[in-house]
Amino acid sequence: MSSKVQDMTSGSPARLIMLFAIPLMLGNIFQQLYTMVDTIVVGQIVGVQALAALGAVEWVMWLVLGVASGMTQGFSILIAQYYGAREIKDLKKALAHSYILTAILAAAVLVVSQAGAYGLLRFLNTPENIIGMSMSYLRVVFCGIPMIAAYNIFASALRAMGNSKTPLTAMILAAIINVVLDILFVAQFHMGVAGAAAATVIAQSFSAVYCFLVLRKINIVKLEKSHFSKDVILDKKLLKLGTPIVFQNVIIAVGGLVVQYVVNGYGFLFVAGFTATNKLYGLLEMAAISYGYAIVTYVGQNLGAKRPDRIKKGVRASAVIAAITSAVISVVMILWGKTILSLFISGDPKQTQQVLEIAYRYLVIMACFLWILYFLYVYRSALQGLGDTVIPMMSGVAEFVMRVGVALLLPLAMGENGIFYAEITAWTGAAVLLAVNYYRRVKTLFT
Numbered sequence: 231m232s233s234k235v236q237d238m239t240s241g242s243p244a245r246l247i248m249l250f251a252i253p254l255m256l257g258n259i260f261q262q263l264y265t266m267v268d269t270i271v272v273g274q275i276v277g278v279q280a281l282a283a284l285g286a287v288e289w290v291m292w293l294v295l296g297v298a299s300g301m302t303q304g305f306s307i308l309i310a311q312y313y314g315a316r317e318i319k320d321l322k323k324a325l326a327h328s329y330i331l332t333a334i335l336a337a338a339v340l341v342v343s344q345a346g347a348y349g350l351l352r353f354l355n356t357p358e359n360i361i362g363m364s365m366s367y368l369r370v371v372f373c374g375i376p377m378i379a380a381y382n383i384f385a386s387a388l389r390a391m392g393n394s395k396t397p398l399t400a401m402i403l404a405a406i407i408n409v410v411l412d413i414l415f416v417a418q419f420h421m422g423v424a425g426a427a428a429a430t431v432i433a434q435s436f437s438a439v440y441c442f443l444v445l446r447k448i449n450i451v452k453l454e455k456s457h458f459s460k461d462v463i464l465d466k467k468l469l470k471l472g473t474p475i476v477f478q479n480v481i482i483a484v485g486g487l488v489v490q491y492v493v494n495g496y497g498f499l500f501v502a503g504f505t506a507t508n509k510l511y512g513l514l515e516m517a518a519i520s521y522g523y524a525i526v527t528y529v530g531q532n533l534g535a536k537r538p539d540r541i542k543k544g545v546r547a548s549a550v551i552a553a554i555t556s557a558v559i560s561v562v563m564i565l566w567g568k569t570i571l572s573l574f575i576s577g578d579p580k581q582t583q584q585v586l587e588i589a590y591r592y593l594v595i596m597a598c599f600l601w602i603l604y605f606l607y608v609y610r611s612a613l614q615g616l617g618d619t620v621i622p623m624m625s626g627v628a629e630f631v632m633r634v635g636v637a638l639l640l641p642l643a644m645g646e647n648g649i650f651y652a653e654i655t656a657w658t659g660a661a662v663l664l665a666v667n668y669y670r671r672v673k674t675l676f677t
Contacts, residue, residue, distance in 0.1 A: 236392025243544035253518035260405035280311035285364035285505025289486035296479030306386035314534025336379035374431030408433035438560025478626030503588025529615025
């Protein structure tokens with residue numbers, strides 16, 4: 231077996247999941263460095279309005295990029311199952327057809343996103359003094375959609391076969407490139423938010439090429455022309471796994487857009503404070519995302535190997551690890567969050583103080599309930615690894631209902647503070663649905 235892949239069907243579940251997740255966590259740290267460096271450089275050099283401009287497009291980007299990441303995540307489920315079952319011929323065909331479907335999807339998303347970006351920002355009531363900068367950022371980032379999709383499918387395939395180290399290396403190198411180019415484009419060439427976007431696209435393109443070069447060296451997935459031949463049944467199987475995750479991401483993003491609409495109504499200073507905390511959101515959930523990928527791969531491989539006992543042990547261990555991790559991160563954010571947030575904010579002292587107070591208030595609320603988000607990732611990923619992407623999709627609907635309901639109603643009673651609880655209630659609704667269905671599903675494995 232190639233050293234570039236990892237068999238997760240034997241050995242300690244907790245140890246396997248942690249060893250798989252740690253490189254992903256490190257990779258996520260560097261991935262978050264992308265957006266954090268963009269935000270720090272833009273916020274410190276260009277100012278509070280530019281910071282607000284980046285915040286105004288976050289959910290728009292989540293909507294668009296969530297389509298590509300969701301579909302490739304679905305494809306990786308089948309790849310993991312074939313790898314666990316040692317069905318190498320089917321594994322190669324699944325990988326080849328994943329490439330084809332990803333390319334088609336990326337082209338379609340590129341056209342639609344560029345055509346609809348300005349109208350969507352207008353619809354979201356984006357403040358006039360930042361909409362121009364927001365559009366500049368989106369135009370450049372959306373040009374990179376094909377390369378972002380390429381990275382997602384290459385990294386997903388590697389993770390499905392137990393390789394979490396290559397995506398980590400790609401992210402470290404890409405983060406370094408991004409930092410250098412951010413400073414060069416924004417600070418030196420004064421390209422503003424468009425320069426930050428260009429730095430990110432170039433860095434992500436590098437990570438895609440790096441993962442591809444590693445993937446093509448793995449003997450068991452060396453592809454031939456025959457693997458790309460027409461196979462409607464396989465395409466339907468891949469799309470059946472990927473489409474619900476895409477829908478889940480889209481419905482979550484639409485809920486986020488409603489929140490953004492409400493936030494935009496409080497003015498650009500509130501948008502800037504909300505943005506500063508959302509830039510830390512990635513740090514809050516980075517371990518959860520890593521555990522999620524590890525669980526999908528672990529459960530998928532053990533499902534293919536017909537080992538329900540290992541699936542149950544692995545998910546139990548993951549829940550314990552997730553609870554401990556979320557508690558540590560919450561304490562760090564409550565104690566030192568204000569210091570970290572201040573890195574994003576500069577300008578008029580009166581404005582920056584107001585922005586910082588808004589941001590820290592939101593951060594403390596999220597930190598106190600972070601454990602709910604971590605359980606959400608554990609059970610959603612376990613279900614996806616079992617090949618069930620429908621219940622996770624329904625959890626997205628639950629998130630949408632809770633997030634939108636709270637965003638529209640709670641501010642009427644609590645003012646602007648009410649919007650801070652939209653995310654917490656969304657996590658709670660989804661986590662309950664996922665946990666109940668996981669335990670129901672796991673009882674029936676192979677019976």
